[in-house]
Amino acid sequence: MLFSIRTDIGRKRTFNEDQAACFELDDGTVLAVIADGMGGHRSGDVASAMAVRLMGEHFDGLRDGVPRSADMWAEWLDESVRKVNRLIYEKAQSAPEHDGMGTTLEAAVIQGGDCHIAHVGDSRVYLVRSGEITQITKDHSYVNALLASGEITEAEAEVHPQRNWIMRAVGSEKSITSDFYHFRFHPGDYLLMCTDGLSNKVEPETMRVLISGGGTLDGKVAQLIDLANERGGEDNITAVLLAHPASGAGAL
Amino acid sequence: MIGNRIGDRYDIIGTIGEGGMSKVYLAHDLILDRDVAIKVLNYDFAHEEELKRRFQREALSATSLTHPNIVNIFDVGEEDELHYLVMEYVKGMTLKRYILENGPLPPEKAIPIMLQLVAAISNAHHNGIVHRDVKPQNILMDEEGNVKITDFGIAMALTATSHTKTNSVLGTVHYLSPEQARGGMATKKSDIYSLGIVFYELLTGKLPFSAESAVAVALKHLQEETPSVRAEFPAIPQSVENIILKATAKDPRHRYVSADEMYDDLQTSLDPSRHDETKFALPFDEDETRALPVIKDVPHLIDPEDTVKIEPVKPAPVQPAAKPAKKKRKKWPWLLVVLLLIAAGAVLYLTGVFDRKVTVPNVLGKSEADAIALLEDSGFTIDDKLEQPSEEYESGEVFRTIPEAGKERDKGSAVKLYVSTGKETMTFSDYKGREFKSVKERLDTYGFRSVVPEEVYDDKPAGTILDQDPEPESEVVPSETDVIFTVSKGPELVTLESLIGYTDDQLTKYAKSSGFNITVKKRTHSDSIPAGQVMSQDPSAGQSLPIGAEISVIVSKGPAQKPVKLYAKRIKIPYEAEDTDDSSEDGGDEERAPQTVRIYIQDRSHSMTDPVEEFEITEDTEKQITVELEEGQRGGYKVLRGTTIIDEKTFDYKDIQ
Numbered sequence: 001m002l003f004s005i006r007t008d009i010g011r012k013r014t015f016n017e018d019q020a021a022c023f024e025l026d027d028g029t030v031l032a033v034i035a036d037g038m039g040g041h042r043s044g045d046v047a048s049a050m051a052v053r054l055m056g057e058h059f060d061g062l063r064d065g066v067p068r069s070a071d072m073w074a075e076w077l078d079e080s081v082r083k084v085n086r087l088i089y090e091k092a093q094s095a096p097e098h099d100g101m102g103t104t105l106e107a108a109v110i111q112g113g114d115c116h117i118a119h120v121g122d123s124r125v126y127l128v129r130s131g132e133i134t135q136i137t138k139d140h141s142y143v144n145a146l147l148a149s150g151e152i153t154e155a156e157a158e159v160h161p162q163r164n165w166i167m168r169a170v171g172s173e174k175s176i177t178s179d180f181y182h183f184r185f186h187p188g189d190y191l192l193m194c195t196d197g198l199s200n201k202v203e204p205e206t207m208r209v210l211i212s213g214g215g216t217l218d219g220k221v222a223q224l225i226d227l228a229n230e231r232g233g234e235d236n237i238t239a240v241l242l243a244h245p246a247s248g249a250g251a252l
Numbered sequence: 253m254i255g256n257r258i259g260d261r262y263d264i265i266g267t268i269g270e271g272g273m274s275k276v277y278l279a280h281d282l283i284l285d286r287d288v289a290i291k292v293l294n295y296d297f298a299h300e301e302e303l304k305r306r307f308q309r310e311a312l313s314a315t316s317l318t319h320p321n322i323v324n325i326f327d328v329g330e331e332d333e334l335h336y337l338v339m340e341y342v343k344g345m346t347l348k349r350y351i352l353e354n355g356p357l358p359p360e361k362a363i364p365i366m367l368q369l370v371a372a373i374s375n376a377h378h379n380g381i382v383h384r385d386v387k388p389q390n391i392l393m394d395e396e397g398n399v400k401i402t403d404f405g406i407a408m409a410l411t412a413t414s415h416t417k418t419n420s421v422l423g424t425v426h427y428l429s430p431e432q433a434r435g436g437m438a439t440k441k442s443d444i445y446s447l448g449i450v451f452y453e454l455l456t457g458k459l460p461f462s463a464e465s466a467v468a469v470a471l472k473h474l475q476e477e478t479p480s481v482r483a484e485f486p487a488i489p490q491s492v493e494n495i496i497l498k499a500t501a502k503d504p505r506h507r508y509v510s511a512d513e514m515y516d517d518l519q520t521s522l523d524p525s526r527h528d529e530t531k532f533a534l535p536f537d538e539d540e541t542r543a544l545p546v547i548k549d550v551p552h553l554i555d556p557e558d559t560v561k562i563e564p565v566k567p568a569p570v571q572p573a574a575k576p577a578k579k580k581r582k583k584w585p586w587l588l589v590v591l592l593l594i595a596a597g598a599v600l601y602l603t604g605v606f607d608r609k610v611t612v613p614n615v616l617g618k619s620e621a622d623a624i625a626l627l628e629d630s631g632f633t634i635d636d637k638l639e640q641p642s643e644e645y646e647s648g649e650v651f652r653t654i655p656e657a658g659k660e661r662d663k664g665s666a667v668k669l670y671v672s673t674g675k676e677t678m679t680f681s682d683y684k685g686r687e688f689k690s691v692k693e694r695l696d697t698y699g700f701r702s703v704v705p706e707e708v709y710d711d712k713p714a715g716t717i718l719d720q721d722p723e724p725e726s727e728v729v730p731s732e733t734d735v736i737f738t739v740s741k742g743p744e745l746v747t748l749e750s751l752i753g754y755t756d757d758q759l760t761k762y763a764k765s766s767g768f769n770i771t772v773k774k775r776t777h778s779d780s781i782p783a784g785q786v787m788s789q790d791p792s793a794g795q796s797l798p799i800g801a802e803i804s805v806i807v808s809k810g811p812a813q814k815p816v817k818l819y820a821k822r823i824k825i826p827y828e829a830e831d832t833d834d835s836s837e838d839g840g841d842e843e844r845a846p847q848t849v850r851i852y853i854q855d856r857s858h859s860m861t862d863p864v865e866e867f868e869i870t871e872d873t874e875k876q877i878t879v880e881l882e883e884g885q886r887g888g889y890k891v892l893r894g895t896t897i898i899d900e901k902t903f904d905y906k907d908i909q
Contacts, residue, residue, distance in 0.1 A: 142466055145465075146433070149471055152435060165466065
């Protein structure tokens, strides 16, 4: 699997509460995780770091038996996210400085030509395929729920003062429900996972143009992050870009 | 924290409470020798200048409020990373806790509390301050039962602009007006909405809209009618429920026009004269079809007590606390009775039986004198006359009466007149030196017709207001005023070119044309940039910089001298007669044929392509050869006589001893 990961503190923050990582098994199955931590005074980074590390450890435990179907992957992802949720929640309860911490979580497993995703919060997964970009995940945000209810318009949502309210987070409550997605991942496809530091600043069309354009994966990710910074960089910015290995060396 | 002194005058004594964003301490003010409450913000303002300024501005504007029902803010301070507010210390509890312990309250207890709250909000509104987050958690009740509102504008100022992701939102949406839930600007009407919700909670001990998630609660605020408090507490008079319904109307236009109007309504809500009030209904011209309001009200009318109330010939006061309906009887017979009574009333009215009752005439828009004359002609007395600004009516015109036109009252009863002082004016402040965005945000809440920036280059930071129209201290009507601010867009910026390769002359020329201040920081060797040309610059090319910015460049002195080693050798070049020529022997000492010698050298200043020396010899000759090599170079020499190689050698710099 070809991938590039980058996280940036942005221009206004003193802490980077984002985390991201990719893990690969011997058979080539890849897990990419991205997390945007929050709350608990200054423990947002604790929650996101735990989420990424724990997902990786859990993934590593698959060496002896890798799931083979979409259902099995959904089950594995569900179980993993619940486990991570429980551990972060327990940690949050353990000390006052961690009280209320939580994190968004996007976990994407790519196995052969299939992609399986678990989603909690308002970080995003996009698929770029043959000149089109599709947002796979739906934000678990207050504003998105209002939008879905038809009470507010897209334009109102963009400037809503409560854009920062999210309705679900890993570790903030005892139990958690994730959303799951499964789709085919073809040669030539790109998968972009990012935190809202990027998606609030760079519109999908621009993402598509930068990703479909020339250059290395690293270069593309750097361009995306630089653009978010140029446009203010108020939040931490993190992106993971994955390309199908059959896309050829040109994608590197 | 406890035991610390902050601001050199406040000794922290203990903790009072803790919220999501702040912690409140009890402290003693050493200078004024009094206890104060200090709210310390638990917020990282680093890098959030805009937010910090906004918070300080909101807090400072709240210090201007002085009202018995508003928690006084004495001071706004900043010490190291600590931001704090010094406030009046109110010994008691929050209204939320009071409701938990004592709710639900009967109207006789809830209304006095509401009157204090509405008076406080009215005072703030008259000072141009919208609270934006009225809720029992922000209301304190002292030991005498007085309530005081705190946190004017502050909590929302922080949550709204912050980019901090948060997931603890459920508590914050319960009192949120529909327009705020939708993301719109909070206005005075939003405070009125929240006050309506607080009133509901006082009377029922519960929240009108509750659900598991913040979104679900917000959606109810947007979509569902405020539930009836009388459904559960039928003893609450309709006139009291109507206050909640009017204050919490979805459309701000249907709410009270001002906190003052709500105050008046609260004050008279238990008057016996208002017992026969019908349920508040939205105006008919709404999209929502309300074709059957009468049928809808029938369940109330079948209450035996209610039936008595609409009996016009019996003006005997009715107990406000209506007994709950004793039994569910069949509805239709009662409805018939009611309809008959209404019909009978109408007939009696038409035939003039009700001489003792008179109808309030419509005097809106009339001059004060005309209105008084008209009212007195109709048999009313004038009770009170209030002068207030009105958006609709000219100065001197009556814009409102209580009771309103069309209402029936006993002959000789009193009418309260509201006389317009014209549109509400405000004194336009001096905004010079302040930040345009925040000033505009503030002015927008007053409803100025337009607030427009005219941007000019200036040394002041971008966004600073340089000049204004209207002038400071002028009296203006916001809705009729276009405000123009001259706003700095910062110093003029020029994009810095790449100066690499520029000569001194070119630098001078560019400095002149760009306005940058270019200085040569030093001159140093470069292998790639020829001597006399710029080899590096700071800042780098492509940046936008203000005119006059300092640019420093480094100019190349050409390549650096490397250490050089000398290889020197004397070479013997033998003269060799050509043996093919016999005559030479014959000739003996005759002149020998000259032979050509070529010396080639490869070193720092020569290459092998052309000989460095070429000469002819007629006898054995010695020649000194020197090869100069720089560090790392490879070189050598070659000596040819004719085509014969006499000597030749190649070697590296390091081989030379």
